[in-house]
Amino acid sequence: MSAPTNRFSKLSLGGMTPTTRSRAQAQDQHSSDDDSSTDIDSDSDSSLEDETPAVIRSPSRLTYRIDNLPGDIQTRVRETFKDPPRLNMQYCRLRDGVYAFQMSELVPRSIRIGGPDSTFPLPRCSCGAAAPCKHVLWLLDQLTKQTLYGHDPGAPLTMKPEGHAEEVGEPYSSIASFHLDVAAEGLHCEVIRDASDSEDEAEDDDDQELARAREARELLAAVADQDPESYRPDIFAAPLPGKNIIKRRDLERTVARMLLDNADFYHYFLSLSRPSDPVRDPFRRLEQRICRVLRELDTHATTSPSSPEGPRNVAWAASHLTGVADLIRTTVFRRDRPAAPWERISACRALVRILASVVARNTDAHPGPTRSDRNLYARLIGDNPNGDFIIGTLLLLPDAAAQFLQDLEVISDAVGVNGAPGPFVEKLARLLQSLKKPAGGGEGVTRSSSKRQGRQTSGDRGSKRMK
Structure with missing residues (x-):
């Protein structure tokens, strides 16, 4: 393990003294901009204010049209997005019909978001500044980046005087329909549960611990230059036991425990990762989001717990699946520069796994009056x-999709058994035929490499269904 240990020495952990907390938080801001976003096109950083005064770019790289706002709010928004607050997401919760997000700056800040009839009909921050303050603007931008589906990234969003995008609707409703735990995972934010919460919420807490352990594994595997799925199974095959953080004669296990124990250290480490590292791969992150959604769908197939956020049913899961599939497509094609080969492969890997997960769920496992309400497939x-769910996008990425030919053949066999409309079957057959043709040039892909690439797993429990 000497090579990974040498790589660890480059992180300069000795520089992390208590006086560098503000530096770590500032770096976390940059990490949040990149990692919570699914927009990996960060090289076109021209100032939109100079070219189009009415449109500005936010910390999450969304664009907003603000010429409809009062002058004082326009100024506040411009100043916030130009010099965003150095915030670190700590935790979030849903209590008494109000979402609360705890963030730390140099002093802690809390923001509460309630429904129209609650005591917090508008997002309210503990800083006491005029609304919307810079903390509210920052948080709503991050939430919009997580929860907004079906948006053309080339079109600016319209900001409301309250600080949120008109396209997402009322903030409380948009979080509720998305579900807080799904959004929190993308924000690297812990969800705090009440003692009275049900066993289902306790299972969600287990999911949170597994997600953080998965991200810690991805971070350390990138430093060691190994695949996350095969990196140190002796550490990550089960939850890390023991109360002692320091593990003598095992630096990697010690750092893993530090990542799980200390949020500030975790965010500092995350800020040093590369855009191409697994933990910041946007397509991998979207695939992991779907794994979580499908776990929740399967968990609640036989139970219907009461929740102010609404049911975890087929319609809810389908909205995430179609939204993520569309988001992957726009992230690959609606950008200022062509997607790199690794990005195209990562996008196809996520799409193929998502398609496989849907094909594997051809059962009436959920309540509802129609088959479409009961059956995700x-x-x-x-x-x-x-x-043409997912197939249409794969047809546009034949070079990358070829690496997953065997997986697509398995999917095709399953579709033949399940049954599907003629147009879908025709497009799937056309995709397979195009992938079997000899490549005219470029990087060739053998069947053995296709098998290895297509059957890698994301380290998520839900990946077992995506064979």
């Missing part, structure tokens, strides 16, 4: 006469 593929 029927809703997205089987009973969708004009749909």
